[in-house]
Amino acid sequence: MKALTRSFYDRDTVDVARDLLGKILVRKINGNTISGIIAETEAYRYKDDPASHTYGGMTERNKAMFGQVGRAYVYFTYGMHYCVNAVARSSDYEAGAVLIRSLVPKTGIDFMSRQRKISDISNLTNGPAKLTQALKITKKEYGEDLTKRSNLFITDGLEIKKSEILAGPRIGIKKANDKMWNFKMTKNIFT
DNA sequence: CTGTTGATCTGCT
DNA sequence: GCAGATCAACAGT
Numbered sequence: 001m002k003a004l005t006r007s008f009y010d011r012d013t014v015d016v017a018r019d020l021l022g023k024i025l026v027r028k029i030n031g032n033t034i035s036g037i038i039a040e041t042e043a044y045r046y047k048d049d050p051a052s053h054t055y056g057g058m059t060e061r062n063k064a065m066f067g068q069v070g071r072a073y074v075y076f077t078y079g080m081h082y083c084v085n086a087v088a089r090s091s092d093y094e095a096g097a098v099l100i101r102s103l104v105p106k107t108g109i110d111f112m113s114r115q116r117k118i119s120d121i122s123n124l125t126n127g128p129a130k131l132t133q134a135l136k137i138t139k140k141e142y143g144e145d146l147t148k149r150s151n152l153f154i155t156d157g158l159e160i161k162k163s164e165i166l167a168g169p170r171i172g173i174k175k176a177n178d179k180m181w182n183f184k185m186t187k188n189i190f191t
Numbered sequence: 192c193t194g195t196t197g198a199t200c201t202g203c204t
Numbered sequence: 205g206c207a208g209a210t211c212a213a214c215a216g217t
Contacts, residue, residue, distance in 0.1 A: 042198070051198070053213095061212065078199050079210025085198090099198055129199050172198055 001155040006147050009069035009088040013096035016088035017043035018183050020098055021165060022158035024106065027135040028151050034111050034135050036103030036125050037157055040184040042170045044085070046095040050175040054095040064143050065095040072144040072152060073097045074137060081129035084137050086146055086154065101128045101171070102184070160185065 089096030103125035112134035
Protein backbone atom coordinates (compact mmCIF):
# COMPACT_ATOMS: atom_id res chain seq x y z
CA MET A 1 0.00 0.00 0.00
CA LYS A 2 1.32 3.43 -0.99
CA ALA A 3 1.86 6.26 1.45
CA LEU A 4 -0.45 9.24 1.05
CA THR A 5 1.22 11.97 -1.01
CA ARG A 6 2.10 15.48 0.07
CA SER A 7 -0.85 16.95 -1.82
CA PHE A 8 -3.27 15.04 0.42
CA TYR A 9 -2.16 17.24 3.32
CA ASP A 10 -2.09 20.42 1.27
CA ARG A 11 -5.82 21.12 1.82
CA ASP A 12 -7.99 22.60 4.54
CA THR A 13 -7.10 21.04 7.88
CA VAL A 14 -10.75 20.18 8.58
CA ASP A 15 -11.12 18.33 5.27
CA VAL A 16 -7.90 16.40 5.86
CA ALA A 17 -9.11 15.41 9.33
CA ARG A 18 -12.31 14.00 7.86
CA ASP A 19 -10.47 12.22 5.05
CA LEU A 20 -7.91 10.58 7.35
CA LEU A 21 -10.64 8.34 8.77
CA GLY A 22 -10.11 4.80 7.50
CA LYS A 23 -6.49 5.44 6.53
CA ILE A 24 -3.70 3.31 8.05
CA LEU A 25 -1.08 4.65 10.42
CA VAL A 26 2.03 2.49 10.05
CA ARG A 27 4.98 2.27 12.45
CA LYS A 28 8.16 0.29 11.77
CA ILE A 29 10.50 -0.63 14.59
CA ASN A 30 13.36 -3.09 14.25
CA GLY A 31 11.68 -4.83 11.35
CA ASN A 32 8.33 -5.05 13.13
CA THR A 33 5.33 -3.49 11.46
CA ILE A 34 2.75 -2.03 13.78
CA SER A 35 -0.33 -0.48 12.25
CA GLY A 36 -3.89 0.57 12.89
CA ILE A 37 -6.89 2.03 11.10
CA ILE A 38 -7.49 5.68 11.96
CA ALA A 39 -10.89 5.81 13.65
CA GLU A 40 -11.06 9.28 15.21
CA THR A 41 -9.39 12.61 14.36
CA GLU A 42 -9.57 16.29 15.25
CA ALA A 43 -8.60 19.38 13.27
CA TYR A 44 -6.62 22.21 14.88
CA ARG A 45 -6.11 25.32 12.83
CA TYR A 46 -4.54 28.70 13.50
CA LYS A 47 -5.77 32.22 14.15
CA ASP A 48 -9.43 31.29 13.80
CA ASP A 49 -9.06 28.49 16.36
CA PRO A 50 -8.54 29.51 20.02
CA ALA A 51 -8.21 25.84 20.99
CA SER A 52 -5.17 25.27 18.78
CA HIS A 53 -1.63 25.14 20.15
CA THR A 54 -0.73 27.67 17.46
CA TYR A 55 -3.29 30.28 18.51
CA GLY A 56 -0.71 32.33 20.41
CA GLY A 57 1.88 32.07 17.65
CA MET A 58 4.88 29.86 17.03
CA THR A 59 6.81 28.30 19.90
CA GLU A 60 9.56 25.71 20.13
CA ARG A 61 6.91 23.07 20.80
CA ASN A 62 4.47 23.83 17.97
CA LYS A 63 6.85 24.90 15.20
CA ALA A 64 6.13 21.71 13.25
CA MET A 65 2.58 22.94 12.71
CA PHE A 66 4.06 25.87 10.76
CA GLY A 67 6.40 23.61 8.80
CA GLN A 68 6.01 21.32 5.82
CA VAL A 69 2.65 19.56 5.51
CA GLY A 70 2.63 15.77 5.68
CA ARG A 71 5.01 15.66 8.62
CA ALA A 72 4.39 14.59 12.21
CA TYR A 73 3.74 17.03 15.02
CA VAL A 74 4.34 15.22 18.32
CA TYR A 75 3.72 17.04 21.59
CA PHE A 76 4.23 16.17 25.23
CA THR A 77 1.41 17.02 27.65
CA TYR A 78 0.20 16.53 31.21
CA GLY A 79 3.78 15.80 32.17
CA MET A 80 3.69 12.25 30.83
CA HIS A 81 1.82 11.79 27.56
CA TYR A 82 2.69 12.15 23.87
CA CYS A 83 0.13 12.84 21.15
CA VAL A 84 0.68 12.68 17.40
CA ASN A 85 -0.68 14.92 14.65
CA ALA A 86 -0.32 15.10 10.87
CA VAL A 87 0.59 18.62 9.75
CA ALA A 88 -2.03 19.75 7.22
CA ARG A 89 -3.35 23.05 5.94
CA SER A 90 -4.43 24.88 2.82
CA SER A 91 -2.38 27.77 1.46
CA ASP A 92 -4.81 30.16 3.22
CA TYR A 93 -3.27 29.18 6.55
CA GLU A 94 0.18 29.38 8.05
CA ALA A 95 -0.35 26.54 10.54
CA GLY A 96 -2.55 23.54 11.19
CA ALA A 97 -2.54 19.86 12.10
CA VAL A 98 -4.80 16.86 12.58
CA LEU A 99 -4.70 15.06 15.93
CA ILE A 100 -5.03 11.30 15.63
CA ARG A 101 -7.22 10.31 18.57
CA SER A 102 -8.00 6.66 18.00
CA LEU A 103 -6.90 3.60 16.01
CA VAL A 104 -8.29 0.13 15.42
CA PRO A 105 -5.29 -2.19 15.89
CA LYS A 106 -4.39 -3.99 12.66
CA THR A 107 -0.90 -5.51 12.80
CA GLY A 108 1.69 -5.86 15.56
CA ILE A 109 -0.89 -6.37 18.27
CA ASP A 110 1.56 -8.36 20.39
CA PHE A 111 4.02 -5.42 20.25
CA MET A 112 1.28 -3.00 21.25
CA SER A 113 0.24 -5.20 24.15
CA ARG A 114 3.80 -5.25 25.47
CA GLN A 115 4.10 -1.48 25.15
CA ARG A 116 0.79 -0.89 26.90
CA LYS A 117 1.28 -3.74 29.39
CA ILE A 118 -2.30 -4.89 28.83
CA SER A 119 -3.94 -7.51 26.59
CA ASP A 120 -7.39 -6.03 26.10
CA ILE A 121 -7.33 -5.16 22.39
CA SER A 122 -10.22 -2.73 22.68
CA ASN A 123 -8.19 -0.64 25.14
CA LEU A 124 -4.90 -0.66 23.20
CA THR A 125 -5.16 2.40 20.95
CA ASN A 126 -8.50 4.05 21.75
CA GLY A 127 -7.05 7.38 22.91
CA PRO A 128 -4.47 9.89 21.62
CA ALA A 129 -1.88 9.12 24.31
CA LYS A 130 -2.68 5.40 24.34
CA LEU A 131 -1.88 4.97 20.67
CA THR A 132 1.44 6.80 20.91
CA GLN A 133 2.41 4.50 23.76
CA ALA A 134 1.30 1.42 21.78
CA LEU A 135 3.24 2.52 18.66
CA LYS A 136 6.16 3.86 20.71
CA ILE A 137 5.88 7.39 19.31
CA THR A 138 7.85 10.04 21.22
CA LYS A 139 9.65 13.31 20.55
CA LYS A 140 12.10 11.28 18.44
CA GLU A 141 9.39 11.11 15.79
CA TYR A 142 8.88 14.90 15.86
CA GLY A 143 8.85 16.13 12.26
CA GLU A 144 8.96 12.63 10.72
CA ASP A 145 7.86 12.63 7.09
CA LEU A 146 4.57 10.74 6.90
CA THR A 147 4.66 10.62 3.09
CA LYS A 148 7.77 8.41 3.01
CA ARG A 149 7.63 4.74 3.86
CA SER A 150 10.14 4.94 6.70
CA ASN A 151 9.58 4.65 10.45
CA LEU A 152 6.21 6.36 10.58
CA PHE A 153 3.80 7.00 7.72
CA ILE A 154 0.18 6.87 6.63
CA THR A 155 -1.20 4.77 3.75
CA ASP A 156 -4.53 4.39 2.04
CA GLY A 157 -6.96 2.11 3.79
CA LEU A 158 -10.70 1.64 3.94
CA GLU A 159 -13.25 3.52 1.88
CA ILE A 160 -15.41 5.50 4.28
CA LYS A 161 -18.75 6.83 3.11
CA LYS A 162 -19.82 10.35 4.07
CA SER A 163 -22.83 8.85 5.83
CA GLU A 164 -20.52 6.83 8.08
CA ILE A 165 -18.76 9.90 9.49
CA LEU A 166 -19.95 11.64 12.63
CA ALA A 167 -18.82 15.23 13.37
CA GLY A 168 -18.90 16.66 16.88
CA PRO A 169 -17.15 19.09 19.21
CA ARG A 170 -13.54 18.36 20.04
CA ILE A 171 -12.71 16.45 23.22
CA GLY A 172 -11.04 17.89 26.30
CA ILE A 173 -10.93 21.54 25.23
CA LYS A 174 -12.63 24.50 26.86
CA LYS A 175 -12.48 26.94 23.95
CA ALA A 176 -14.09 26.96 20.52
CA ASN A 177 -16.58 24.24 21.41
CA ASP A 178 -18.82 25.51 18.61
CA LYS A 179 -16.48 24.06 16.00
CA MET A 180 -17.53 20.53 15.00
CA TRP A 181 -14.01 19.42 14.18
CA ASN A 182 -13.96 16.00 15.82
CA PHE A 183 -14.58 13.20 13.35
CA LYS A 184 -15.23 9.52 13.93
CA MET A 185 -16.94 6.60 12.27
CA THR A 186 -20.57 6.00 13.11
CA LYS A 187 -20.05 2.24 13.04
CA ASN A 188 -18.59 0.50 16.06
CA ILE A 189 -14.87 0.59 15.36
CA PHE A 190 -14.40 -2.97 16.57
CA THR A 191 -16.56 -4.65 13.98
C1' DC B 192 10.20 34.15 39.89
C1' DT B 193 5.48 31.69 41.26
C1' DG B 194 1.08 29.68 40.22
C1' DT B 195 -2.23 27.68 37.00
C1' DT B 196 -3.73 25.13 33.11
C1' DG B 197 -3.71 21.55 29.82
C1' DA B 198 -5.75 18.43 22.45
C1' DT B 199 -4.65 12.64 29.01
C1' DC B 200 -4.72 8.17 31.34
C1' DT B 201 -4.94 5.27 35.33
C1' DG B 202 -6.50 3.62 39.56
C1' DC B 203 -9.38 4.05 43.29
C1' DT B 204 -14.03 5.27 45.54
C1' DG C 205 -16.92 10.41 39.80
C1' DC C 206 -12.39 12.23 41.17
C1' DA C 207 -7.27 12.57 42.54
C1' DG C 208 -2.76 12.07 41.08
C1' DA C 209 1.02 11.76 37.99
C1' DT C 210 4.36 15.86 36.46
C1' DC C 211 6.25 18.97 32.27
C1' DA C 212 5.71 22.99 28.84
C1' DA C 213 3.52 27.22 28.04
C1' DC C 214 1.68 31.28 29.71
C1' DA C 215 -0.09 35.02 32.89
C1' DG C 216 0.85 37.54 36.77
C1' DT C 217 3.88 39.59 40.46
